[in-house]
Amino acid sequence: EVQLVESGGGLVKPGGSLTLSCAASGFTFDDAWMTWVRQAPGKGLEWVGRIKRKIEGETTDYAAPVKGRFTISRDDSENKVSLQMHSLKAEDTAVYYCTAGHGMSDSDSWGQGTLVTVSS
């Protein structure tokens, strides 16, 4: 069974930093593109960014609102993907979902999400 478990969310002040982690199991992690999607309270889904496989150079892509502030990385030895967030703004407040692409869409499987609140 595919499992994605996010951790690291919490309350952070504007301008602060936070790192989210996602532990993956139940599939061949090396073969998956890993993506972060967020959802602000009461709002729709917003793609944050993704990281491709090691054999593809672990290439990353980011949405414009987070480019230069967020960094996605992966550790295939630990089946883990991380989202480093810097210079956080109030508008970054959201539930952050970790997703895995197994060749169907970019987000075939989803974690339960972790809430990040940016507030003073």
Place this chain on the structure above:
Amino acid sequence: DIVMTQSPDSLAVSLGERATINCKSSQSVFYSPRNKNYLGWFQQKPGQPPKLLIYWASTRESGVPDRFSGSGSGTDFTLTISSLQAEDVAVYYCQQYYSVPLSFGGGTKVEIK
């Protein structure tokens, strides 16, 4: 960037009746070398993460009831629930994964009339 536009924003359908959700992309998401539309549909029930229902515009994910179907090509797509069940109450999103930045539609809330 590709903009995804869903309609309607919400709809109320009687149990057993058909529900139809539309999704339009600002440019084609059809990739001709693979003959595939890079379009997915997701279902999000209250308090839960989204779940993939349909990929490549019309392929049902394993375990998804056959009352859910996807159709369309290029820029115009439809998700149909042929006979609405109580457990189908949810928000439905389309997403293009043809090009970065990937993008979702605004969502369609489906309720029981």
